[in-house]
Every structure is written in structure tokens, then in C-alpha cells.
Amino acid sequence: MADGFxxxxxxxxxxxxxxxxxxxxxxxxxxMQQLIRRMLAxxxxxxxxxAQHDGARLPPLIGTPVMTTDSYVIRPRFxxxxxxxxxxxxxxxxxxxxxxxxxxxxTLGLILEEGLPMDELWRIVQSIHGAAxxxxxxIVSGDTKVVEQGQADGxxxxxxxxxxxxxxxxxHPDRVAPxxxxxxxxxxxxxxxxxxSQREQLGFETTLASDCAALHTxxxxxxTAAPDTHCLRDCTRGGLGAALIEIGEAAAMELHVEEGxxxxxxxxxxACELLGLEPLFVACEGRxxxxxPEVQAEAALAALRAHPLGEGATAIGHVAPPTAHGAxxxxxxxxxxxxxxxxxxxxxxxxxx
Amino acid sequence: MADGFxxxxxxxxxxxxxxxxxxxxxxxxxxMQQLIRRMLAxxxxxxxxxAQHDGARLPPLIGTPVMTTDSYVIRPRFxxxxxxxxxxxxxxxxxxxxxxxxxxxxTLGLILEEGLPMDELWRIVQSIHGAAxxxxxxIVSGDTKVVEQGQADGxxxxxxxxxxxxxxxxxHPDRVAPxxxxxxxxxxxxxxxxxxSQREQLGFETTLASDCAALHTxxxxxxTAAPDTHCLRDCTRGGLGAALIEIGEAAAMELHVEEGxxxxxxxxxxACELLGLEPLFVACEGRxxxxxPEVQAEAALAALRAHPLGEGATAIGHVAPPTAHGAxxxxxxxxxxxxxxxxxxxxxxxxxx
Numbered sequence: 001m002a003d004g005f006x007x008x009x010x011x012x013x014x015x016x017x018x019x020x021x022x023x024x025x026x027x028x029x030x031x032m033q034q035l036i037r038r039m040l041a042x043x044x045x046x047x048x049x050x051a052q053h054d055g056a057r058l059p060p061l062i063g064t065p066v067m068t069t070d071s072y073v074i075r076p077r078f079x080x081x082x083x084x085x086x087x088x089x090x091x092x093x094x095x096x097x098x099x100x101x102x103x104x105x106x107t108l109g110l111i112l113e114e115g116l117p118m119d120e121l122w123r124i125v126q127s128i129h130g131a132a133x134x135x136x137x138x139i140v141s142g143d144t145k146v147v148e149q150g151q152a153d154g155x156x157x158x159x160x161x162x163x164x165x166x167x168x169x170x171x172h173p174d175r176v177a178p179x180x181x182x183x184x185x186x187x188x189x190x191x192x193x194x195x196x197s198q199r200e201q202l203g204f205e206t207t208l209a210s211d212c213a214a215l216h217t218x219x220x221x222x223x224t225a226a227p228d229t230h231c232l233r234d235c236t237r238g239g240l241g242a243a244l245i246e247i248g249e250a251a252a253m254e255l256h257v258e259e260g261x262x263x264x265x266x267x268x269x270x271a272c273e274l275l276g277l278e279p280l281f282v283a284c285e286g287r288x289x290x291x292x293p294e295v296q297a298e299a300a301l302a303a304l305r306a307h308p309l310g311e312g313a314t315a316i317g318h319v320a321p322p323t324a325h326g327a328x329x330x331x332x333x334x335x336x337x338x339x340x341x342x343x344x345x346x347x348x349x350x351x352x353x
Numbered sequence: 354m355a356d357g358f359x360x361x362x363x364x365x366x367x368x369x370x371x372x373x374x375x376x377x378x379x380x381x382x383x384x385m386q387q388l389i390r391r392m393l394a395x396x397x398x399x400x401x402x403x404a405q406h407d408g409a410r411l412p413p414l415i416g417t418p419v420m421t422t423d424s425y426v427i428r429p430r431f432x433x434x435x436x437x438x439x440x441x442x443x444x445x446x447x448x449x450x451x452x453x454x455x456x457x458x459x460t461l462g463l464i465l466e467e468g469l470p471m472d473e474l475w476r477i478v479q480s481i482h483g484a485a486x487x488x489x490x491x492i493v494s495g496d497t498k499v500v501e502q503g504q505a506d507g508x509x510x511x512x513x514x515x516x517x518x519x520x521x522x523x524x525h526p527d528r529v530a531p532x533x534x535x536x537x538x539x540x541x542x543x544x545x546x547x548x549x550s551q552r553e554q555l556g557f558e559t560t561l562a563s564d565c566a567a568l569h570t571x572x573x574x575x576x577t578a579a580p581d582t583h584c585l586r587d588c589t590r591g592g593l594g595a596a597l598i599e600i601g602e603a604a605a606m607e608l609h610v611e612e613g614x615x616x617x618x619x620x621x622x623x624a625c626e627l628l629g630l631e632p633l634f635v636a637c638e639g640r641x642x643x644x645x646p647e648v649q650a651e652a653a654l655a656a657l658r659a660h661p662l663g664e665g666a667t668a669i670g671h672v673a674p675p676t677a678h679g680a681x682x683x684x685x686x687x688x689x690x691x692x693x694x695x696x697x698x699x700x701x702x703x704x705x706x
Binding site: 023024026027028029030031032033048053054055057058059060061064065066068069070071073094095096098099101105107108109110112140141142143145146147148150151152153156158160161163165172173197212233234236237238239242246250271281283290342343345349350351 | 379384452513599
């Protein structure tokens with residue numbers, strides 16, 4: 001049924017006839033069929049999914065099934081280092097990886113705005129294809145809706161992910177224990193600042209690229225070197241700070257973090273100062289925080305640093321038993337003072353993912 | 354972590370403080386945490402999913418895993434017979450059921466518009482809870498985004514579904530064979546007309562309710578009576594007409610349908626006449642079409658009619674081998690004439706699901 005797919009090729013929908021997405025492209029009629037058959041189905045063909053059906057039959061899963069979902073509403077949809085398509089694949093792949101799962105399958109829900117340039121949709125579809133191929137996941141089921149002009153800001157994407165955790169492995173906040181070392185895989189906040197600078201035309205002299213990346217191979221390397229890793233979390237919305245607070249609360253532990261040890265690149269640091277942002281709470285899309293028993297911490301750090309996505313990995317703190325104050329995150333400054341980390345209550349950076 | 358959930362209870366977010374959803378409710382900070390902990394997590398607690406983690410670990414699946422996704426952008430979000438929340442559960446449950454799968458798990462992606470009344474969100478969450486409980490599926494993973502006022506028309510919802518097909522069962526368009534009887538489970542078009550009349554304030558004298566419903570128990574009854582059922586499809590976007598055309602093309606068969614035999618209720622018929630709509634292409638959300646070998650067709654029809662959701666089931670046609678014209682759907686009128694059914698090329702009814 002589906003024509004061939006050539007990444008980098010011309011848009012398979014004739015742009016002279018359909019320069020923009022119209023409501024009829026989501027209406028269940030001939031135009032929707034054309035969009036699916038010419039653009040979407042070929043891009044995601046060759047998968048285990050059976051075409052022309054409401055759902056995809058999958059091969060038996062080996063290991064513990066894991067399921068996750070994320071919607072992506074990032075603005076702008078193209079940014080230095082990625083776009084909403086690659087991000088929608090990598091973000092959900094990362095959620096699976098943080099459970100210790102091998103990412104296997106994604107579903108793809110597109111909500112398109114009437115008037116979205118057809119060639120932008122084509123670029124995004126190619127980007128989804130490329131990111132999924134690179135991450136070794138298959139897009140097994142999809143859905144396309146079109147809403148009226150003025151809504152959906154061009155495109156929103158939902159991906160749900162399915163993966164499998166090898167037998168015996170359990171990576172979870174409730175495993176975090178006193179003595180665990182807290183490792184971060186690289187400098188933080190690049191994604192948030194890259195998106196913000198693009199959006200607000202801040203005109204920074206250097207173009208900072210987002211850190212967005214699929215982290216499953218980094219996680220594999222880490223788990224090979226430190227198989228007793230207790231917990232993993234990607235530092236997305238809310239940044240490293242929110243990840244630390246959430247894990248501390250879920251584990252009911254007190255976390256101690258050396259603030260001077262948290263890696264922040266000079267451009268991110270400068271931009272945060274200019275904008276009054278706290279780097280700890282600026283989103284990353286290619287950084288993780290790991291909680292590893294002390295005995296395996298050195299091996300874990302070496303494994304992270306040996307991987308291209310973890311070159312800047314650093315130990316930033318450790319876990320202590322909870323005090324009478326309950327779960328909390330204590331930040332220690334280089335000057336010997338300390339403060340408690342608290343979630344920001346307002347809106348820091350909307351539409352960052 | 355999560356407070357208790359009381360369906361029908363007061364909104365767990367204090368409306369005096371937060372009468373409407375704000376951008377900060379999706380910002381990764383304290384307000385988002387509150388929304389998740391007080392409203393969303395309790396509503397979907399008690400599931401197999403582990404809380405406080407990026408993904409949900411699931412029990413081993415027995416049978417062939419099936420995965421599907423759908424986004425829901427219906428306007429208005431409350432309509433006679435349902436709302437966007439119940440629809441988002443039932444629609445995806447139905448996609449799983451049409452594969453012959455037992456629906457098991459859903460993920461839930463919410464895209465909220467800044468300014469959405471908090472109590473409307475609460476009503477929708479309760480509705481999701483109720484529909485999922487009734488259908489016996491668990492919400493295992495969720496995500497919430499908030500976009501600026503003027504976008505997302507209040508709320509968009511994505512659900513992805515996971516189910517399992519019993520061993521030996523395969524319900525698929527490529528099994529459709531000459532001689533198959535074509536059955537429809539009830540009168541068509543109620544959902545589309547109910548939504549449209551609500552939206553356009555058409556002021557029909559009678560309030561027509563949507564047919565939306567979870568069809569998995571109807572499918573179970575059908576498959577028990579007619580275990581060799583070849584193909585199933587719910588008649589959603591594009592209605593019965595699009596379902597017939599798509600299955601005909603996927604199966605490469607010629608379908609013959611007695612137009613006079615297709616059940617259409619008087620109010621739907623009258624509304625379609627008034628609006629210039631073709632009932633065959635008006636969406637249902639609680640009707641299916643089944644392709645059953647002739648030898649099991651009578652048992653299938655009896656099983657459908659014995660179920661509350663299939664009381665109006667009817668045989669409407671049969672499958673013939675393809676001719677030189679290829680796959681097509683031939684509609685036979687009561688007057689002995691015939692015509693070919695073709696997908697509408699324009700937009701019939703946007704935002705119907």
C-alpha cells in the first residue's frame with residue numbers, strides 16, 4: 001500500500017496542491033488517507049506493526065514490560081540541536097531507559113494545526129524517523145488529528161513507549177539508600193537555554209545547542225559497570241533540581257549536594273544570570289542523575305565518562321538517612337554554608353518540552 | 354503520597370485559590386506537583402503501575418501484545434452521552450478490542466489550556482476514572498502539559514493502549530474472504546450528529562445522545578459465538594463508509610452492501626437530510642462492523658443482538674472476490690440500482706473525536 005520512503009527526499013505530498021495542512025487531512029476522508037499512505041505509513045513502515053489495522057500486534061516481550069507516555073508542545077518546534085520530532089522520540093526513549101528498560105516500541109499521536117506548512121510536517125516526520133532509527137525503536141501505531149488555525153501552535157506530539165526490563169533488574173526511587181553517590185552525566189541546562197534563546201531572540205553571541213539525546217546506550221554502559229545502580233532519572237522539566245527533590249521525597253531520604261560540583265557551562269551560567277534563572281531548575285533533555293551504591297560509584301563514573309554522552313559526568317553528592325525534618329535536599333556551597341532546595345512555585349520556562 | 358480519591362467528591366484542588374489551570378500547573382514546579390498528587394495520582398492509583406517513576410512496570414503479558422494510540426480533540430468537550438474523558442478511554446479500548454485483544458492498560462497524556470476551569474478538569478478526570486473502571490483497564494502512566502490561553506481549546510487528550518490477544522486468535526483485514534457476511538452492531542451516526550447538534554446549537558427538538566461506549570464485552574460475546582470472525586472495525590472518524598472502504602482495500606476484495614439494510618435512526622436520518630450529510634460517513638463511537646464467515650454469521654448476529662450494545666445488529670452485505678476493477682464497495686439500493694462508495698475528499702465534520 002505504501003510508497004517507498006526516502007529520508008532527505010522531496011515531500012511526498014505535492015506542495016503545489018497542498019502547501020499547508022488542512023482540516024480535511026484529519027477528517028477521515030481521501031486527503032487523510034493520502035497523508036497517511038504517502039507520508040506517514042512509508043516513514044514508519046518495515047516495523048513489526050501490521051498496517052491497515054486499529055492496533056499493532058507485537059512479538060512476545062522478554063522481561064518486565066514497561067509503559068510510559070509524554071506529550072511534546074515545545075516552542076519553537078525547530079531549535080538548535082533538534083526539533084519537536086526528534087525530541088518526542090528521545091524524550092520517551094529516555095523515560096523507558098530510566099526504568100532500566102530496553103526501549104522497543106513507540107506510538108505516535110500527531111495533533112496538527114490547520115495551516116501548518118506541509119514541508120515542515122515532512123521535516124518533522126523525517127526527524128522522527130531518524131531519531132527512532134538511531135535509537136532502535138519502532139513506531140508501531142499512529143494517529144493524526146487536525147484542529148483549526150490558531151490552535152495547537154503548529155504541532156503537538158504524543159509518544160507512548162513500551163520497553164522491557166531484563167530479569168532481576170530494578171531501578172527505582174525506593175531503592176535509594178544512605179551512602180549512595182549521586183552522579184550527574186554532564187553539564188546541565190543546555191536544552192532550556194537553547195530553546196529560550198531561540199524563542200525570545202535573545203541574540204546571545206554563541207549559539208548554544210540543546211543537549212537533547214537518547215540516553216539508552218549511556219544507561220546500558222552504566223548498568224554494565226554498576227549493575228546495582230539504585231535509581232535513574234532524566235533531568236527534563238524542572239531540571240536537575242526537580243529530579244533531586246522528587247527522588248528524595250519518593251525515597252524518603254536526605255540528599256546532600258555540593259553546589260560547586262554541579263557542572264554548568266559558561267554560556268548557560270551567563271544566560272541564567274542575565275535572565276534571573278536558577279540553572280538547577282532549567283530543563284535538560286540529554287542528562288541524567290544516577291544514584292549508585294558507594295562501592296560501585298567509581299566504576300559507574302568511569303563508564304559514564306567513557307561514553308560520548310557522559311563525558312562531563314561528575315559526582316555531586318550523597319544520600320543520608322532522613323532526619324526529623326523528613327525528606328529534603330541540602331545544597332552545600334563552596335563557602336561552607338548550606339541551604340534547602342525547594343521546587344519553584346511559579347512558572348519558570350513554559351513549553352520547554 | 355497520594356490523597357484518597359472520591360468520585361463525585363469536591364475538586365481536590367482548592368477552587369478559591371486555583372479556579373483555573375495556569376501555566377505553572379505544567380511547569381515542573383510545586384503547582385504541578387500539587388495537581389498530580391492531589392487530583393491525578395489519586396484518581397489513577399491502585400493500579401499495577403509504580404508511582405514516582407518515569408514509567409510503569411507491568412505484570413507479564415499473556416498472549417500477543419497489541420499497542421495502539423489515539424488523540425482526542427473533540428469539541429465541545431461535554432456532549433450528550435459522554436465527554437472527552439470517557440471518549441478517550443472508550444475510543445482506545447475499542448481500538449484494542451477490534452484487534453481481538455483484551456484491553457489492559459492505558460497511558461494518559463493531557464494537554465491543557467491555560468484558563469481551563471479547574472472544576473471542568475476535575476469532571477473530566479472523574480469521567481476518565483469512571484470509564485476506565487467500567488472497562489476494566491488501568492491508567493498506568495500519565496503526563497500533563499499546559500499551553501497558553503487560546504491554544505488547545507481547553508483540553509486535548511491522548512491515550513495509548515496495551516492489550517493482549519489470546520493465543521490462536523487473529524482478527525485482521527487480510528483474513529476477509531469471499532462469502533463473509535458483513536454485520537453492523539447497530540444504527541449508525543449518532544455520535545457525529547449528537548456532537549454536531551450540541552456544537553452548532555441546531556436546536557433539534559429531541560436530544561440525541563452519542564452512541565459512545567466501550568465495545569470489548571460485545572466483541573467477547575461475538576468471538577465466543579463466532580470464533581472464526583475475520584475482521585472487526587469500529588466506525589469512528591469517517592463512519593461506517595470509511596471502515597468499509599478501508600477494509601475492502603486492505604483485503605483487496607469487493608464488498609456488496611444493501612443500502613436499505615444499513616440501520617439509521619429517524620433523528621439521525623432527519624438531521625443528515627437537513628445538513629446535507631451522508632449518514633454512512635458520520636462518525637459513531639460505539640458501533641462496529643464485523644466480517645464473519647457465512648457459516649458462523651447467524652450465531653454472530655444472535656450474539657450481538659443478545660448484548661445491550663448490539664441490540665440493533667443487522668447483516669448489511671457480503672464479500673465477493675475482486676473483479677478487474679480491484680477493491681471496491683458496491684452499494685445496492687432497494688430499487689435495484691447500484692453505486693460505488695467513495696471516500697469524501699473534503700472535510701465533513703471536524704473535531705468529532
